[in-house]
Amino acid sequence: MKLIIVSGLSGSGKSVALHTLEDLGYYCIDNLPAGLLSALALELEQAAKPVEKVAVGIDARNLPQSLQQFNDILDKLKSRGISNEILFITCDPATLIKRFSETRRRHPLSDTHISLAEAIELERQLLEPIARRADLFIDTSQTTVHQLRDMVQQRVERREDNHLSLMFQSFGFKHGIPGDADFVFDARCLPNPHWRPELRPLTGRDEAVAQYLGNEAQVTAMVDNLTAFLDTWIPAFEADNRSYLTVAIGCTGGQHRSVYLVEQLQHYFRTRYPNVTTRHRELP
Known part of the structure; x- marks a missing residue:
């Protein structure tokens, strides 16, 4: 089974990356609690028709303790022989603020007491355990949606196993x-x-x-x-x-x-x- 974990900052393009992988034939789940990652992998492996390609979105909406235990979760997967790659989508704060302002979306961590800029910085800190283990970073500060899709296809999907991209x-x-x-x-x-x-x-x-x-x-x-x-x-x-x-x-x-x-x-x-x-x- 090929498991890709998609994470990154809100507004940076995680959903675009996940949808691109779904179009490429991956079984995709967004916003999975990190603590359920091992159980999900086990269930998919034992299914009557095993799933060969899986992509999971994990972001800052997780419980903080689950994100803090992310290294242990990955080590458990590795001990069971389940290989994985982490794709981390990032973007500079100024561009993220502009995107949220233009779309009028609310940042998932912002509220009446936390400004948008503070929410972006808090999210970056929460996701640091995942970022440290990432195999591939994609910075979308100057990348269009179409360019991001092309990069995911070229770098992730077309990479031959066990060969450097x-x-x-x-x-x-x-x-x-x-x-x-x-x-x-x-x-x-x-x-x-x-x-x-x-x-x-x-x-x-x-x-x-x-x-x-x-x-x-x-x-x-x-x-x-x-x-x-x-x-x-x-x-x-x-x-x-x-x-x-x-x-x-x-x-x-x-x-x-x-x-x-x-x-x-x-x-x-x-x-x-x-x-x-x-x-x-x-x-x-």
Whole structure:
């Protein structure tokens, strides 16, 4: 049985992730009391027709003591030979406040005595035991609903068992550093195609930009250094039984240099690892 635990902050996209998994054939249960997780797994295993793929939503609506005992609950599952992955959806507080204000929804932890900002911080603290054990973080601060669905499909559902899921992501520093990256590299020191009028409207995926950057010694040196570094350290993450690894590369606007570098790394590592995906955060 493949068990995925979906958790995260209210308003960050947990329901979207769970519905995506349901569309992919998972037996889904939302807002399950954490203390019932072991009993649920046992019942599904012993069913007349065993369920192969299960996704469970666990959030801050749980009893606080259940969340505090989350490590013990997972250890009990592991002792019974039930493997699991934890997908944790997060988002920055300012974006969450904006989302709740626009939809006029009430945060599940807010009331007449607790403001929305305080409820968000309280929820983050309550879910810390789950966040510490998460296999994959997805930060939706600058992610649309459609992008989140695509990421869940690419990273969770399409990941081959026992193989690392490796994502290369480009971004623009002026739009903020992604909060879900394991490695962040800065490409702003490289020659910038933005200052070439004929290249400005293009992206790092266009041939003209690729030729320009590919002819720059600094750019080729950075590509070589990044591939050498990751070739050395990705196996260490695999040996530590990591299921997911995200490498983010940023430039000023996330249009040229970072996109080109991500494309180069994706081309290099896709022949070495079966689960390699890319995301260009600032491109349509």
